[in-house]
Amino acid sequence: MSMLHRLFNFHGGVKPAYNKEASTQQPIAVSPAPTFLVIPLHQSIGGTPRPLVQAGDKVLKGQRIGEADGNVSSAVHASTSGTVTAVEMRLMPHTSGLPALCVVIEPDGRDEWITRTPFDYRNATPTQTRDYLRDAGVVGLGGAVFPSHLKLNPGKSGKLDTLVINGAECEPFITCDDVLMRERAEATVKGIAIMREMLAAGRVLVGIEDNKPEAIAAMEKAVAGEKDMAVIVVPTRYPAGGAKQLIRVLTGIEVPHGKRSTDYGVQCFNVGTAYAIYEAIALGQPLVSRIVTVAGNVEKARNYEVLFGTPMADLIALCDAKPDTDRLIMGGPMMGVRMPADSVPVVKATNCVLVGSPILFPPPPPEMPCIRCGECAKACPADLQPFELYWFSRAKIFGKAQEYNLFDCIECGCCAYVCPSHIPLVDYYRFAKSEIWAREKEKEAADEARVRYEFRLFREEREKEEKAARLAAKTAAGREKAAAALASVDQPTTTPEEDAKKALIAAALERAKAQKADAAPQNTEQLTSEQQAEIAAIEARRAEIREMAKPHLPPDN
Amino acid sequence: MISAILVMALGAIVLGAALGYAAVKFRVEGDPLVEKIDAILPQTQCGQCGFPGCKPYAEAIAKGEAEINQCPPGGEEGIRKLADLLGREVKELSAEHGIEKPKAVAFIDEQICIGCTLCIQACPVDAIIGAAKQMHTIVADQCTGCELCLPPCPVNCISMEPLPESVETWKWKYPVFAIKPATKEVA
Numbered sequence: 170m171s172m173l174h175r176l177f178n179f180h181g182g183v184k185p186a187y188n189k190e191a192s193t194q195q196p197i198a199v200s201p202a203p204t205f206l207v208i209p210l211h212q213s214i215g216g217t218p219r220p221l222v223q224a225g226d227k228v229l230k231g232q233r234i235g236e237a238d239g240n241v242s243s244a245v246h247a248s249t250s251g252t253v254t255a256v257e258m259r260l261m262p263h264t265s266g267l268p269a270l271c272v273v274i275e276p277d278g279r280d281e282w283i284t285r286t287p288f289d290y291r292n293a294t295p296t297q298t299r300d301y302l303r304d305a306g307v308v309g310l311g312g313a314v315f316p317s318h319l320k321l322n323p324g325k326s327g328k329l330d331t332l333v334i335n336g337a338e339c340e341p342f343i344t345c346d347d348v349l350m351r352e353r354a355e356a357t358v359k360g361i362a363i364m365r366e367m368l369a370a371g372r373v374l375v376g377i378e379d380n381k382p383e384a385i386a387a388m389e390k391a392v393a394g395e396k397d398m399a400v401i402v403v404p405t406r407y408p409a410g411g412a413k414q415l416i417r418v419l420t421g422i423e424v425p426h427g428k429r430s431t432d433y434g435v436q437c438f439n440v441g442t443a444y445a446i447y448e449a450i451a452l453g454q455p456l457v458s459r460i461v462t463v464a465g466n467v468e469k470a471r472n473y474e475v476l477f478g479t480p481m482a483d484l485i486a487l488c489d490a491k492p493d494t495d496r497l498i499m500g501g502p503m504m505g506v507r508m509p510a511d512s513v514p515v516v517k518a519t520n521c522v523l524v525g526s527p528i529l530f531p532p533p534p535p536e537m538p539c540i541r542c543g544e545c546a547k548a549c550p551a552d553l554q555p556f557e558l559y560w561f562s563r564a565k566i567f568g569k570a571q572e573y574n575l576f577d578c579i580e581c582g583c584c585a586y587v588c589p590s591h592i593p594l595v596d597y598y599r600f601a602k603s604e605i606w607a608r609e610k611e612k613e614a615a616d617e618a619r620v621r622y623e624f625r626l627f628r629e630e631r632e633k634e635e636k637a638a639r640l641a642a643k644t645a646a647g648r649e650k651a652a653a654a655l656a657s658v659d660q661p662t663t664t665p666e667e668d669a670k671k672a673l674i675a676a677a678l679e680r681a682k683a684q685k686a687d688a689a690p691q692n693t694e695q696l697t698s699e700q701q702a703e704i705a706a707i708e709a710r711r712a713e714i715r716e717m718a719k720p721h722l723p724p725d726n
Numbered sequence: 727m728i729s730a731i732l733v734m735a736l737g738a739i740v741l742g743a744a745l746g747y748a749a750v751k752f753r754v755e756g757d758p759l760v761e762k763i764d765a766i767l768p769q770t771q772c773g774q775c776g777f778p779g780c781k782p783y784a785e786a787i788a789k790g791e792a793e794i795n796q797c798p799p800g801g802e803e804g805i806r807k808l809a810d811l812l813g814r815e816v817k818e819l820s821a822e823h824g825i826e827k828p829k830a831v832a833f834i835d836e837q838i839c840i841g842c843t844l845c846i847q848a849c850p851v852d853a854i855i856g857a858a859k860q861m862h863t864i865v866a867d868q869c870t871g872c873e874l875c876l877p878p879c880p881v882n883c884i885s886m887e888p889l890p891e892s893v894e895t896w897k898w899k900y901p902v903f904a905i906k907p908a909t910k911e912v913a
Contacts, residue, residue, distance in 0.1 A: 217894075263896075265891070265893055265896035267891060267893050596898065596901035599898040600897075600899065600900050603896075603898045607897055614769075616769070618770070618868070621852055621868065622780075622850050622851050624852075625852050
């Protein structure tokens with residue numbers, strides 16, 4: 170079937186050395202639970218989940234420890250059973266080297282699951298199913314960790330033309346999707362079938378690069394019984410596994426700037442996500458582990474099923490890192506980010522832990538000036554003009570960079586890969602993007618401050634008016650009362666105005682008197698004779714003490 | 727002759743009526759330039775510029791009564807944006823109005839606070855919660871860091887705490903590598 174499918178081409182791309190053989194020689198192994206699991210609460214795009222446990226709590230494997238914060242968020246779960254020893258700030262697997270809130274769990278070794286009940290999605294509303302997936306912590310495992318429940322929505326039309334399943338795995342060294350498809354093709358296809366049902370998708374295209382023959386064979390076997398589901402072999406070219414690039418290759422649809430693929434009836438998911446959805450719905454297991462490739466400067470490169478929260482150091486220890494190891498990279502050599510330390514945990518976004526050395530990844534040659542050769546534009550799979558973006562980012566003219574669609578850049582690194590001047594182009598784009606985001610946040614904060622300031626001015630004005638109105642009403646009422654009092658007494662010797670004034674003064678005096686009476690202590694009245702006797706006794710003792718103290722007082726007193 | 731005058735007069739009346747109607751119908755509320763300047767100002771409402779808030783400063787700039795370099799929280803970048811908008815020269819931040827500081831938020835030491843409400847009255851964005859003789863606290867998300875609550879506090883329990891960097895607010899650094907001077911080794 171795949172032979173008949175017409176393939177399209179995406180612009181640009183590069184062909185780096187793939188280095189995928191080393192880690193595919195052996196099947197997936199299960200990484201043992203470490204001494205301590207450090208599970209960050211924030212592992213997906215969106216709001217930071219709120220912790221549901223505290224130090225001392227016993228947790229079971231799959232128990233929710235972080236509750237999704239709003240709908241654009243995803244829950245996190247205990248990866249094994251044990252005791253929570255702390256909920257504290259720990260170093261995150263993030264380039265910044267900054268800490269964030271993590272749940273630290275000491276495993277009890279029993280690895281005891283919560284009660285797992287499959288979710289009957291056929292008898293649930295789409296919203297219920299999506300909420301279930303959110304609470305099961307299912308996020309995109311291709312690397313972007315976008316909450317999957319948000320993408321499993323066919324939108325207004327209620328159906329999709331094509332569901333694209335991404336098994337391309339184009340980045341060098343990474344083989345976690347490859348081995349998943351080899352070993353768990355049946356389950357993955359079941360997950361794909363669930364997604365197709367939720368999205369009411371007409372056809373399913375599973376795109377796999379032609380350098381993974383075993384995975385292709387396994388997946389073709391697994392989809393054989395499914396209607397309108399086909400495995401499509403795509404040429405190996407980086408970044409064929411980018412969502413937009415794969416959609417382009419498989420369907421010919423080019424998603425333009427500012428649009429989503431769903432606007433064109435296409436949605437794209439990673440194969441790992443399909444497997445996670447199968448586990449969540451068919452087995453009732455929330456996402457607590459994933460397949461991670463350990464490759465690079467190690468003796469035994471391999472794929473491991475790793476519990477989230479396992480420190481990378483524990484994982485590397487299984488693979489015998491070579492002695493000249495000097496860095497860990499999360500992800501591949503093209504898009505990966507360097508880790509601040511080997512103590513950081515494996516998280517949902519960790520598809521690969523790449524062990525580096527100065528020989529494997531030599532320091533880049535010195536950056537030279539841009540010679541305007543245009544190689545980067547030829548290589549850009551997003552059809553951007555990387556040199557323009559570079560100049561604007563470098564000069565900090567961020568508005569212009571945005572005009573040149575900086576945010577369509579997928580940071581694939583093709584431009585930097587081909588750059589003859591060795592300019593770290595992606596670093597410039599990342600810098601510009603984070604500056605723009607920071608400015609947008611500042612702008613939002615300023616707008617909120619403006620609204621609050623204006624409301625305060627309005628409130629002060631209103632309070633002033635209300636106070637004036639109250640005062641006027643009070644004065645008017647006082648005058649009226651006084652006049653009425655005078656009218657009843659009827660003293661013709663004074664003018665009515667003087668009377669009113671006098672009456673006001675009298676009323677004020679009356680009020681003051683009443684207040685004084687209120688303020689005076691009342692508890693000395695109506696005492697019993699016993700109490701009075703007691704008071705007298707106390708007074709007598711006081712007098713005595715005063716007498717006794719007299720000789721000790723300083724002479725001038 | 728008379729018909730010509732009548733035609734001209736009629737034309738004048740019709741056009742005058744149209745213009746008069748348009749002036750009422752399409753009247754622009756407020757000053758759009760002030761709005762544009764106000765959008766650039768950081769809305770700290772700190773009064774360091776010498777005006778009682780960002781909007782009055784924006785009005786003064788629009789009228790040409792104030793310089794564009796009197797806003798320390800806006801900093802160098804704010805001055806550059808204002809200069810772009812108004813076609814004026816970029817200037818150094820005026821030293822008499824203050825210096826550019828990293829963003830900070832006020833913090834009340836609750837052990838010392840006596841609950842006098844003076845800071846609540848001073849806060850321009852109502853970011854302090856409390857009541858008389860009750861402890862006060864700052865809503866850090868809404869604090870603009872204007873420092874206006876510092877002087878009224880009778881017990882000096884308010885301090886400015888710089889915002890710590892978190893994974894969410896961390897920014898990629900400008901990728902420029904230090905150029906090492908070519909030093910010759912002394913033999």
